[in-house]
Amino acid sequence: MRIKGKNFDGEGGEEEEQKLVVGYALTLKKKKSFLQPEFERLACKKGILFVAIDVNLPLSGQGPFDIILHKLLGKEWSDIVEDYRQTHPEVTVIDPPYAIQQLHNRQSMLQDVVDLNLSDFHGRVGVPKQMVIMKDPLSIPDEVAKAGLKLPLVAKPLVVDGSAKSHELFLACDWSSLSELEPPLVLQEFVNHDGILFKIYIVGDAIKVVRRFSLANVNKCRRAKVPGIFPFPRVSSAAASADDADLDPRIAELPPKPLLERLSKELRHRLARPSIVQYRYDPRAWDKRHLLCD
Numbered sequence: 001m002r003i004k005g006k007n008f009d010g011e012g013g014e015e016e017e018q019k020l021v022v023g024y025a026l027t028l029k030k031k032k033s034f035l036q037p038e039f040e041r042l043a044c045k046k047g048i049l050f051v052a053i054d055v056n057l058p059l060s061g062q063g064p065f066d067i068i069l070h071k072l073l074g075k076e077w078s079d080i081v082e083d084y085r086q087t088h089p090e091v092t093v094i095d096p097p098y099a100i101q102q103l104h105n106r107q108s109m110l111q112d113v114v115d116l117n118l119s120d121f122h123g124r125v126g127v128p129k130q131m132v133i134m135k136d137p138l139s140i141p142d143e144v145a146k147a148g149l150k151l152p153l154v155a156k157p158l159v160v161d162g163s164a165k166s167h168e169l170f171l172a173c174d175w176s177s178l179s180e181l182e183p184p185l186v187l188q189e190f191v192n193h194d195g196i197l198f199k200i201y202i203v204g205d206a207i208k209v210v211r212r213f214s215l216a217n218v219n220k221c222r223r224a225k226v227p228g229i230f231p232f233p234r235v236s237s238a239a240a241s242a243d244d245a246d247l248d249p250r251i252a253e254l255p256p257k258p259l260l261e262r263l264s265k266e267l268r269h270r271l272a273r274p275s276i277v278q279y280r281y282d283p284r285a286w287d288k289r290h291l292l293c294d
């Protein structure tokens with residue numbers, strides 16, 4: 001399923017050029033950030049051609065594709081991709097819907113990290129103490145007190161779907177303001193991290209770590225003084241790169257390689273599990289009871 005064209009070798013002869021065809025279905029935002037002209041040109045030089053999928057036409061009638069790359073919202077699109085995947089086993093679908101379902105919910109996405117048990121392996125990997133609030137904002141202060149979570153809290157929408165809304169994060173600093181939050185959400189204890197965090201990108205065996213500026217530490221004194229709910233949109237986005245910043249080496253030191261390798265291996269292994277047991281997923285809540293085997 002490759003497009004064949006003519007290419008000229010150094011000695012004036014013709015050789016057959018094969019292109020790997022990637023059909024893509026992306027939001028305009030994602031197309032703008034990811035499919036930049038320079039990237040497309042580089043891909044083309046390497047024999048990779050990106051072709052836009054027309055979401056208003058049947059997917060099966062388009063192509064042929066070698067690879068499908070997609071990130072669109074909604075169940076309707078997921079169903080289309082899943083059907084296509086099953087009827088076109090020869091096409092590689094990146095991020096098949098069943099495999100990324102777990103990542104569409106901020107509680108379920110961390111479950112495998114909780115289970116990792118990397119609390120003492122060349123460093124520590126853990127999940128902040130957290131709870132889920134499904135509805136009734138008025139009950140939040142009581143629920144938080146019952147769960148024993150300490151202020152300040154980071155409030156994150158439960159559902160993660162790439163929409164602007166799902167990226168909205170808030171810092172909640174006092175008990176009474178907690179009722180202003182909008183469920184469904186995850187409330188996490190704020191973890192001081194010296195204003196720097198590491199983002200880890202993993203593709204196959206390749207691991208890339210970048211350093212980003214983040215929220216400053218919250219000390220006891222500031223906790224007491226600032227009541228309210230504070231939005232902090234995209235605080236550690238690519239624009240907040242700290243890779244070239246002159247930082248205290250104790251803060252800037254990258255996570256140790258053995259830890260990253262183990263983390264990458266474990267997560268790949270665990271996140272690949274749904275391909276064996278496909279499940280229907282209830283986005284309103286997540287725990288083992290909500291894995292309903294088809």
Ligand SMILES: Nc1ncnc2c1ncn2[C@@H]1O[C@H](COP(=O)(O)OP(=O)(O)OP(=O)(O)O)[C@@H](O)[C@H]1O
Pocket residue numbers: 128154156166167169188189190191192197213214215234235236237
């Ligand atoms: N528990 C926490 N304690 C302190 N800071 C936090 C906490 N959770 C998140 N943050 C801050 O909020 C930022 C975004 O958090 P998170 O990664 O959970 O959201 P996201 O929408 O998935 O982010 P991204 O868009 O970068 O993928 C982090 O980069 C960090 O600066």
Ligand SMILES: O=P(O)(O)O[C@H]1[C@H](O)[C@@H](O)[C@H](OP(=O)(O)O)[C@@H](OP(=O)(O)O)[C@H]1O
Pocket residue numbers: 029030033034071161162163199236237238
């Ligand atoms: O640039 P980095 O630091 O890698 O952060 C990414 C986020 O982690 C992704 O979640 C964003 O994609 P979505 O907005 O589709 O979730 C993604 O959005 P983008 O592809 O539109 O830039 C980025 O914000």
